[in-house]
Amino acid sequence: MKVLDSLPTPQQIDQCLLSDRPRLRGRLRALRHDSGKAADEAGRERLIRQLSESIELVQRRRALLxxxxxxxxxxxxxxxxxxxxxxxxxxxxxxxxxxxxxxxxxxxxxxxxxxxxxxxxxxxxxxx
Structure with a gap:
């Protein structure tokens, strides 16, 4: 499977904290641009981890309102x-x-x- 096939979507980034969105969008753009390089998989995993952490924090905040x-x-x-x-x-x-x-x-x-x-x-x- 190609790295591009399993990247987060812009809609998923919209579910993150506002402060995280520019950084995550930048990483997503960079991964799309640099597709095929050896660092792609590590970058994809880092992006997915950071995306998940941000979405989890949003969900915790919503639950605690x-x-x-x-x-x-x-x-x-x-x-x-x-x-x-x-x-x-x-x-x-x-x-x-x-x-x-x-x-x-x-x-x-x-x-x-x-x-x-x-x-x-x-x-x-x-x-x-």
Whole structure:
């Protein structure tokens, strides 16, 4: 069997951590380009091992997600679906609201419901 016949697919790489995807795609491209060289098999095995490790970490993160709770007393809870849609459609979202409205505590949970903390990390800033 040729090394090219048993390489991971781009769709499999899409199941990995965001931080691993560029490196794994680069290795996949290199293996396709250098096909037929002696190092191909070792490179293929390394790529498959790294791909598997990344996918397993994604699966562990997904399994450990706590069920989100959105307290009705917080104003942001009433608009969480709208906020989730904005996060899905835009790379950057600026959210303003009163102190105590739940911006800092509920926004990461909204991101988790969109699986944003599974493939990468959730980061949000607060001006201080």
């Amino acid at each position: 706590p069920p989100p709770e959105f307290p009705a007393a917080l104003p942001i809870s009433a608009r969480r679906k709208e906020i989730a849609e904005l996060i899905q459609r835009h790379q950057v979202v600026v959210l303003c609201g009163e102190t105590g409205s739940g911006k800092s505590t509920q926004l990461p949970k909204i991101c988790l419901t969109l699986e944003r903390g599974i493939y990468g990390r959730i980061g949000h800033t607060q001006p201080r």
